[in-house]
Amino acid sequence: MAADGGGWKIAFQSGSFAAADIVIAADGANSKIRPYLTGIKPFYTGLTAIEAVVYDAAINTPRIHRLLKGGKIFAFGESKSLIVSSKGDGSLAFYAGRKISEHGYRDSGVDFSDPAQARFAVEQEFASWDSIWLELFAHATSWTLRPQYCMPLDQAWDALPNLTMLGDAAHLMPPYAGEGANMAMLDALELSLALLSAEFEDVHTAIAHYEKNMRERAKAAMAMTLESMEQLHSPSAIDYMTQIIGSGEAWERD
Numbered sequence: 001m002a003a004d005g006g007g008w009k010i011a012f013q014s015g016s017f018a019a020a021d022i023v024i025a026a027d028g029a030n031s032k033i034r035p036y037l038t039g040i041k042p043f044y045t046g047l048t049a050i051e052a053v054v055y056d057a058a059i060n061t062p063r064i065h066r067l068l069k070g071g072k073i074f075a076f077g078e079s080k081s082l083i084v085s086s087k088g089d090g091s092l093a094f095y096a097g098r099k100i101s102e103h104g105y106r107d108s109g110v111d112f113s114d115p116a117q118a119r120f121a122v123e124q125e126f127a128s129w130d131s132i133w134l135e136l137f138a139h140a141t142s143w144t145l146r147p148q149y150c151m152p153l154d155q156a157w158d159a160l161p162n163l164t165m166l167g168d169a170a171h172l173m174p175p176y177a178g179e180g181a182n183m184a185m186l187d188a189l190e191l192s193l194a195l196l197s198a199e200f201e202d203v204h205t206a207i208a209h210y211e212k213n214m215r216e217r218a219k220a221a222m223a224m225t226l227e228s229m230e231q232l233h234s235p236s237a238i239d240y241m242t243q244i245i246g247s248g249e250a251w252e253r254d
């Protein structure tokens with residue numbers, strides 16, 4: 001992307017170009033456009049998850065499939081988490097999370113591109129858990145290490161008149177409070193309202209207004225996420241989760 005008059009010229013890998021008066025970066029955690037606004041980078045949160053997929057879950061992991069019932073499983077123990085999600089195509093995905101240094105798995109010599117090594121590493125991690133989880137690991141594929149990063153809570157930058165961002169590009173956070181997509185959708189709504197509002201004298205002011213509110217809102221969500229991540233990877237994770245579900249039930253009743 002390069003400045004072009006008052007706007008931007010964007011080059012795509014395909015060789016095509018686009019001209020834009022305003023660019024809204026919605027290109028996720030590894031945004032290529034964010035650096036045009038700020039050099040602030042995400043920090044490592046101290047937790048890494050191992051992600052993998054099981055296809056045809058009903059056939060390959062029948063016990064877990066029956067437990068899932070098309071929904072999610074959150075399992076906790078020994079300060080580790082195992083989050084299993086049903087997918088619409090009959091597959092399931094799981095995230096096995098634990099606190100470890102940023103390059104802890106790499107330094108331990110496990111090559112996660114080798115499914116046999118990845119499976120062995122996870123089986124070691126959960127060796128003391130119930131044997132039901134073993135069928136999950138035995139049939140898993142697409143193993144990926146996911147070190148969890150978060151944008152600094154106090155991040156700030158000067159608004160530009162023709163460039164802004166939303167979603168993970170603006171406020172990447174781990175998934176342990178389930179707020180990332182919610183924030184991204186609210187960003188889109190608030191940004192569009194600001195851009196269309198007669199309240200602001202120009203686009204620059206509208207973007208500055210949106211970004212100020214977005215950063216405040218994201219700061220609260222990121223703080224809640226880091227607190228939740230900490231609690232869910234502590235010895236009292238089950239108590240914490242039970243309390244959240246309990247308060248949710250109370251909210252529904254009210």
Ligand SMILES: Cc1cc2nc3c(=O)[nH]c(=O)nc-3n(C[C@H](O)[C@H](O)[C@H](O)COP(=O)(O)OP(=O)(O)OC[C@H]3O[C@@H](n4cnc5c(N)ncnc54)[C@H](O)[C@@H]3O)c2cc1C
Pocket residue numbers: 026027028029030031032095166167168169175177178179180181182183184
């Ligand atoms: C395991 C897990 C569970 C989650 N659970 C929840 C939850 O329960 N609730 C919740 O609210 N959030 C949840 N999230 C977070 C949520 O998925 C993200 O916050 C959300 O997807 C961010 O949306 P986004 O549009 O900003 O980025 P993305 O969804 O990452 O979309 C960015 C898009 O930009 C495209 N792109 C990137 N670079 C380029 C490029 N150079 N050129 C063209 N296109 C590009 C990508 O292909 C992608 O389609 C979870 C995340 C994970 C990993």
